[in-house]
Amino acid sequence: MATVVATNETLLVVGGGISGMTAALEAAETGKDVVLVEKGPALGGRVSRLYKYFPKLCHPTCGLEINLRRLKASKRIRVLTLAEVRKVSGAPGNYAVTVSVAPRYVNENCTACGACGDAVSTEIPNPFNYGLNNMKAAYLPFSMAYPQRYVIDPSIIATGEAEKAKAACQYNAIDLDMKEEVLTFNAGAIIWATGWKPYDAAKIQPYGYDRFANVITSVEFERLADPRGPTGGRVIRPSDGKEAKNVAFIQCAGSRDRNHLTHCSRICCMASLKQTTYVRERCGDDAKSTIYYIDIRAIDRFEDFYQKVQADPTVRFVKSKVASITEDQKTGDVILHGVDTEGYHRYDARHDLCVLAIGMEPSVDVRAIADVSVDVSGFIEASIPDGGMFGAGCASNALDVNRSVQSATASAMRAIQVINRVARAEG
Amino acid sequence: MTELNHKMVEQYRNDFLKEVEANVEEGDWVKMCMQCGVCSGSCPFGPDWEHPPQEIFMMIRAGKRDEVLRSESMWMCTSCYNCIVRCPRELPITHIMHGLANYAHRLGIAPKMNPTRRFAKIFWDNIAKNGRVNELDLSVKLYFMDGFKKGVKRAIEMSTVGLGMLKTGRLNPFGLVAHRGCKDKKGIQKMLKKARELEDRRRGLATRGA
Amino acid sequence: MSEVKLGTYICRGCGIGDRLDTAALSVVAQKEGKAQLVREHDFLCSADGVATIRQSLEGGEVNQVVIAACSRRSKTEAFNFENVTVARANLREQVIWTQPDTPEARELTQEMAADYIRMACAEVKKMHVPAASANAGTNKRVLVVGGGVSGMTSALEAAKAGYEVLLVEKTGALGGWTAKLYKRIPFREPYADPVETPVHELIAAIGKEPRIKVFLNSTTTRTSGSPGQFSVDITAESGNTMTENVGAIVMASGFSLYDANKLPHLGYGKSPDVVDQAGLEALALKAAADGARIRRPSDGREVKNVVFVQCAGQRDASGEHLTYCSGYCCNASIKQAMYFKDANRDIDTNIIYTDLRTPGNGEDFYRSAQKKGVSFTKGRVKAVESAGGSLTVRFHDLILNDERATVTGVDLVVLATGQIPNSGMNIELKAEPEKADDGHGPSVEVPVPVPPKAASVLNLTYRQGPDLPQLKYGFTDSHFICFPYETRRSGIYATGPVRRPMDLVQAVEDATGAALKAIQAVENASLGRALHPRSGDLSFPSFRREGCTQCKRCTVECPFGAIDEDEQRYPVFNEGRCRRCGTCMGACPVRVISFENYSVDTVGAQIKAVDVPDEFSEKPRLLLLACENDAYPALDMAGMNRLQSSAFVRTIPVRCLGSVNTIWITDALNSGYDGVMLMGCKHGDDYQCHFVKGSELADYRMSKIDDTLKGLNLEPERVRTYEVAITDIARVPQLINDYAEKIKEIGMNPFKGF
Structure with missing residues (x-):
């Protein structure tokens, strides 16, 4: 080609x-x-x-x-x-x-009719959703994908699955010999x-991203909230599928930290402020969002948005870098431990879900x-x-x-x- | 050592941060704190602190000299190093806590009855005297520091440990009368004295009396 | 192209051939669509299919094309034929993919497809291949207004790309605010110390750049024209005016500092030792010039103790002062604290802040300051008092929760006040609204500029006012997150702090981007092409003068200020300024405005082409006018997800809901449609309309259509407007189905068959 x-x-x-x-x-x-x-x-x-x-x-x-x-x-x-x-x-x-x-194994003949996807049964983790769900191994990356053309995942090449996909295509669009x-x-x-890519949350050991199902990253939270996402827009806990109403947001997860990323990732404060509106949108007055922060960096006119979120009674701000997270194994709840530094108040706060406002790295x-x-x-x-x-x-x-x-x-x-x-x- | 305390108050005229930077081990790091509070939240003894580390750092900057130095807080530190590994600014918090405690002690304004301070003092006096620890002497002084009755109670509580130590030869039953110190005790004491002199001079802690 | 030769190509691929009787569709195309040539193909987007179309085009068999296949959003490149009008009948995404694949559903699905063929054939016949305007302006010079760092950067960057630049500066020297700085915040590693400002370097570079002509002590006193052909009067202080022609304009008029006199509680005006950040820069420059330390204004003593008060008169939710954050001041105070610490580490420097905002590598700068011994205190300053030759700062220490914290013995207090944009006149401030009333429809309020409080920067001769419209707090920013350079005055780009509070790094980046937009504007203008978001579009509005009633509605409603009025109050379309949204066309009560390929007729013909069954058929017809930017893609994606919706709906994409002329609605209802749905973008404060006001105007027009409906004795529910986002993939079919239910409830339109 x-x-x-x-x-x-x-x-x-x-x-x-x-x-x-x-x-x-x-x-x-x-x-x-x-x-x-x-x-x-x-x-x-x-x-x-x-x-x-x-x-x-x-x-x-x-x-x-x-x-x-x-x-x-x-x-x-x-x-x-x-x-x-x-x-x-x-x-x-x-x-x-x-x-x-x-190789895409699909050429420009593809009309995105979807027949190959229907023919294949193998599923693979969906990278568009950060692996939160699976998709067929013959797939259109997302509804607005450009080029609007399917992809055959290399994992099924030289298997019967790929042959099934090829057989289903009426347009001679699948070329399994592509190199x-x-x-x-x-x-x-x-x-x-x-x-950029999100900083590897598992490296922030005290937060247990690799150990606790209900500790997720901000980018994953975006997928949960998106109607096109793996849950159809329902903000539910990975552990048990229960709706998350009481959500904690931890700022500077990886950023502003000599042990991780030394820079401030700039967007995370605004992202968490925004994400509180997702909780609000779904749970109304029953929503509970808590933002644990060091400094809220809502610069220029973003300040308006910060003030708007501050005015929401379902959102609480705690000036604290969370020290550690533990899990209540019975309920799957996450318990955040730390100190509210404004006046020194210690907390062990229970939440349905914890979202790490994950830092940005190239x-x-x-x-x-x-x-x-x-x-x-x-x-x-x-x-x-x-x-x-x-x-x-x-x-x-x-x-x-x-x-x-x-x-x-x-x-x-x-x-x-x-x-x-x-x-x-x-x- | 209130004379030293006066001298320091005089010398730093309300600039407690500078005093800490000059005189406290790793005190130079205090200014680097950004008040995130991860240290305070990470301390296993957290709930028992009157002022957790991050607050102490702020108090230092705010010039709250007496409240800091007379506080029991930094004596709580058990050197678990949780705070150090988590601090996003890499402050050696454990060392600063010990440094502050030591400084308060040197100034003679550390809380007199603080058990950590008292144990430390008993331990130091014990080891400095003979160049090695006299377990029996140390235990007796430690158990009986709050009076005879409490001492007996503690001794009974710890008797199994004591017997075990006796059996394995870790405790000299005649230690109170015949403790074998290290060789050249005088030499050790001289060394320690010299070291303190050097450090005091370096830190400007020398006073006429000390 | 006098003789119309229509070719209709029906694809049978992707299941279309299985689900539909394409032979019958061919007959519809031929008989009703009057297509001279009808071809079916099993795989129309294939090389062979496309070649079939090309051959008949090249052979002269056809000169208009209808593609009856997938959505116009699919296979766009394959079906892109030059110099020929093309209409797409969306048989895939919006017919077979929205209908159940059952024998019972076949009849209605077929009817849908037949209507879309009729519509496409009708549409294409009304379309013309747009030819670029003959009035295209070909001037490629760039005018930059403002000689600060933003303006100088824009000028230099445009010049480096090979374009001539006129740089107009109001004062006697280039440099702007930055020239008044001692040093700047570091902008690259090691982010540790204040560094030299770029002012001298920039001025020297401009001096060496033959493509830049600098006008000092000058202002732009009159600006007219459009991209590629602006005419600008540059008036010097002496009164001498030169008229210059330019192709695009960058407005880099900068900012002013918030007036610290409004902050008496912080001691400003009460003690000379309370200064704003600019005041401190002046002290630092003076100290540097004298080779001395920074001294107190009151008595000239060296400053030994300085306090910086962040957010002075900013982030004020009460609304008394600025509500926004200026974003740069935390770093600026850190830099200024370093002026002291770098000179003498024993000087006490304390920055009192509520949130320390040093994004990105600012974090390194923050750490560097701490290392130098700058103290940071989270607190809210309540008062600065002066007594006994020194200042006392009273504040609420938020960490120690001490409401009565103080710093005493302070020599100097620096207030970090915010940036106010120098955006000229607020053209949207209304005085007595002027009514545009033509007797044909609802009257609208015409915003009339109030007498200027601030002098205009650009002095545009535009009917809509002399300066750029402002977004919020006077900033002339774009409202679009994805498109930060979108301005509502084509070919004029605001840059630097006039559009958003920003620091030098951002201003340089912004000004470089603005320079690109300026040269892009002149390149496109010279070819008669539209700018964003319909970049490359060659169509432009024209009007039938003899039908025009001079009602001014088009000039008033154009979101881009593209239309002026001549002496007889006829509209004057400045094509270079036009974004081709069609709002003027939607606004025109006498329907005299049209584009070559998009007009009242291209849509009207589609509406009329639909076969409306009689009232006893139980087959209502719903017209859906969908914004092509968001609603139409959402409908497509609903189809891709096989979400079913009513087979009675007929969808027509429109450029913007603002282009919807009410005649389409009344015609539809008069010809027997049972209901009309309009789907456009969100309006209001956080509007998402790509043409700013289109969906809002449509909503307004439709709210007034009730009277018309009443006059026809029709229920108001017959017309419904919806705000739809592109993500409403599941919602759009639901809206359609709910509406179909509603229409079933209220019954068929009594006008059927008339």
Whole structure:
């Protein structure tokens, strides 16, 4: 299949989350050719897995729809999914890029009719839902997946299951002989929009994420609250499926901590404030949310949202870094231990569910692939003068969506400068 | 040692944080606390603290010198190190607690009847005298520190342990009259004296009297 | 393209062929849809299927195409044919996937499909291939208003990309607030110490950049035109005015500090030793210039004890002061405390805060300050008092729960006051509302700008007012989380603290992005293409002058201020400013406004094309006008999830609910539809409408349609408006089914068959 037509006036964007899509679209809409490389099978990234955005409580897929429409309308963007950049060499204005493309086992004939999914019975953990549920091994990553094309999971390749999927397809869209491909092409400038990943919660030993079923992370909580998620939007406890009404939120789970991530992940305070509204939305006046925090960092107009949540009588704020969590084995309840430092009050607080406002860390170390410099937290540093590679979004810092998009737009500008310099030099 | 106390009050004029930084082991770390409270919540003796560590740090910054130094709180620390491993700012909290206790003791304003302090003193005097612990002397002094009646009661409570120690040769039954100290006791005592002098000089704790 | 040659291509794939009688659909296309060419294909989106269509296009057999297959959201690239109008009949997501696969359901499913074929054929005949406007502006220069760091950054970045820039600064020097800083907060590792500001570097770079022309002591006194062809009067202090043409504008007018005189309880104005952060920067600069330590304003003694009061006049829920947080002040106070500590570690520096807000690597900076001995106290400052040559700060210590905590012997108190945007005039402040009353519909209030309190920054000649609309608290921010650069005045981008309180790092990032949006605007304008969110759209509104009643409704309702009025009060469409939402078209009571490929007729023809059974058939017809941005995708995804909904509904996607003209509703009801549903985005404070006001306006218009319904003797329930989000995948079929039930209850429309 794939050959990529690219020149040193082409811009490579690595990462198909909101930052990468934004960088690609903004550059394309300014008249530049772009290759957009995404590791996963679909665009959308981490925000597509959020139920709502703060502070408007609107839905991320709303913006995704617009971005996908922009993408479909643009002839300047070439999208490669299941693709990873392996190597970058060369210099600003003239990079050589090696990209490997993993087999999808489904070609562009796919109409997303769903027959292969119906034919297959093997189930695998659903990564879109952070493994909280299973899905068929022939799957569409999510309803708004772009490309709108199924994927056959490698685990069923060379089994009867894959053959069943192939037999079910009427459009000759399943190609079980697909192999990994390696592409090489040129690019004038590169934007790394490789995003973030949640810090490994199991490393925060006293919170027992690996031991207690009812200790979950904030990203998992988003999936529980989402009607498209594994529970159909019901906020229930993993231990027993009981509705969670009394929910604890622990801030700085991994962030602002010399033992874990030294930086403040910026978004987690707002995320927890937002998530209290999910509890409220479901349980009304019976809801009970408690936020355990060090400092509530609701900067600029986000403060309005903080004040709104403060005014909700079902939400309590405790200025405390929770010391440890224990589990009541009979009920599955989690008991948080610590000290409210405002005036020194000790607590052993029982909750249905505990949500760790998990910190953000860069999802990949780009230094292994390309010559970029990163800060102590691993975020890509601002480019050196006359450089040709730029970080965007959460690859460059712990940012909220709005700031990620600003960052991505700025990175598109910097990349365009490189490309225009090349164009001018070439006359 | 109230003279030392006066000297320090005079020298630091209300800037207790600076006093702690200069004179308390690891006191330099106090300013790094961000008041998250994880130490206070992590302490197994937590409920018994009048002022938990994070609050003590704040009190130090707020200049509450007497309340801190005369407090029983830091004497509660059992060196379990829970606070140290969890502190997001890597403060050596255990060491600071001991440092504060020691400093209060040196100033002579530590709570007189605090059992930890009294045990520590008995232990130190015991070991410093002979260069090695005299178990029998230590036990007797410890058990009887609150009077004869309580002492007898405690001794009876601990009698099985005592007998066990006797049998295994861990306790010299004649220790009260014939304790064998280490070699060159004088040398040890000289060393300890010198060490204290050096430390006091370093910390500026030397006074005319001390 | 004079002769219409319509080709209809019916796909039989994805179960369409099994579930529907496609041969019968072909007959419908031919007989009723008047298609010259009808083809069925087993797999239309395949290379072969697409080639079939291309061949007939290239062979000149057809010049209009109807694709009767899946949703317009699917296989978009495959069915993308240039220079030809294409309509999609959504037989998959919204017909076979919403109906049960049972023999009993076949008849109704087939009727649905036949209607969608009729509708698509009717629509495409009314569509024209949009040709870019002949009035496209081709000026590619960028005007930057404001010479602070934001403005200088935007100017430099645009210039580095090869664009010419005019940089207008009101004062006699570039640099803005940052020029008044001693040092800045560190912006890269090691995040430990204050560092030099970028001002000198930026000014030097601008001096060396031949593409930038700087106008000092100047303001923009008149701005007219549209992207690609703005005309700007730049007036110097002397009164000299030059008129320049530019293609896009970046507004970087910065901020002012909140007036600390409003904080007498914190001692400001009572003691010269109480200053705001700007005051401290001045003291620090003076000290640096003198090679001395920072001294007290009152008596010139060296400051030995300084207290920083965070959130001074900010985060004030009472509403007396600023309610928001300015976001940068915690780091700024930390930096300023370091001015003292770096000079002399014995100086007492205490920062009293309620929440210390140092996001990201600010945490390192916070730690660095602690290491330097800066004290941090969580507390709420109640009063700053001056007595006996020093200050006393009274506060509630929140950790020690001491309501009467004090810091005494303080030499200097620094108040961290917030940023107020320099956004010019608030054009939405209403004076006496002007009524736009045309006798054709509900009257609307026309916002009339009040006489300016603040001088205008841009002095736009727009009918809608001289400055950018403000979002909240005077900030000219975008309302959209995913689209932070969306402004309501095309080709004009606000950047820096004028749009949101921010620090230097963010301002630089923001200004770089704004520069991109500016060059993007000029590139698109030169091609006559729309800007976000319908980027690339070449259609634009035109109006039939002879039918226009000069009612002003379009000019008033345009969310983007794209329409001016000429001397005779006819609308003047500035195509470059238009976002192609169609709100003007929906607003027009005499229906004279249309786009080439989207008009009152393209939708009206679809409504009329539906076969409405008579009133005894027990087959009601429900019209659903669905916003294409959120409601329509939700309907599609409901289909993908095989959620069933009434077979009586006929859905037409609209660009925005704001484009819905009430004539469509009354026509539908007059022609026998039993009910009309409108699904649009959320409106109100947290509106989600991509065109800002569209769904709100639609809601307003529909609330007024009751009178019309009454006049027709129809129940008000015959028209219903719903706020729908894209995630309402399970809810939309439910809404449809509930509504179908409702209509069953109130009975069929008596107008059937008339």
